[in-house]
Amino acid sequence: MSTDNELIVRSHVDPAVFATLYDRHASAVYRYLAQRLGDHAADDVMSETFLVAFERRGAYDPQVLDARPWLLGIATRLMRKHARLEAVAWKGMAAHMAAQVAPDLIERAGARMDAERLTRRLTSALRKLSDADRDTLLLYAWGHLDYAAIAAATDVPIGTVRSRLNRARRVLRRAADTDTLEQETDHGRTDVAPQHA
Structure with missing residues (x-):
């Protein structure tokens, strides 16, 4: 082959x-x-x-x-x-994304936030991301690319991909009211250095 x-x-x-x-x-x-x-x-x-x-x-x-x-x-x-078409599709896309993500986030956010409110907040947060941050996040989440592949797809250094994903995750965690100081996992990185105690 x-x-x-x-x-x-x-x-x-x-x-x-x-x-x-x-x-x-x-x-x-x-x-x-x-x-x-x-x-x-x-x-x-x-x-x-x-x-x-x-x-x-x-x-x-x-x-x-x-x-x-x-x-x-x-x-x-x-x-x-086709950005205009994407804007029209946001409403349906956000509902779909919330359906995939919402159960876990709602559980962590507590009983005070219902699924409809979370959907609105995530939609708003996604819209506020820069085009570059949103593209990077969605290439990772929906394109199933790792950091190196996203760097190749967007023609930027891998460090820029890390920064964009980190920024997008922070925005979405804040929007979902789950902004904590917990450690990030490697999120598919293939270049993770060993952690020392």
Whole structure:
């Protein structure tokens, strides 16, 4: 089985090979986009993502085996063109996100906060995040990328990814009224240094 970088290199000679890359990653790109934009807009942006990727395949770094961060980075940039659609989708997205997150947060926040109030607060907090912080958080949460892959997708240093995720988590914890001084876990980091007592 060919790696993504091999497929992209081969597609310069045989463009039809690029279809294998589409088959391999289309569902992951679609899921990420659908969670942010809704199904209809996700179809359009996913198609545009692979069209842009095909047109720019000459700029792909052939040393990078996995093309998913590159594809999700293209999708994220294209999504900014569809920001108006994303704003319309926020209401439904926030309800969906709250349904996934709310039970744990509500339990920790206590009986004084109900699910509807938490949804409004999380929605408001997500809207207030900068585009860069929100994209980084959602690439992590919905794109299932680790820190290094997010750095590649957004073309920033890994330290910037850490800062953005830390800032976004603090904002969401505050919005959920669970802002504590507890230690952060490694959250998927692959470069965690051993902890000393």
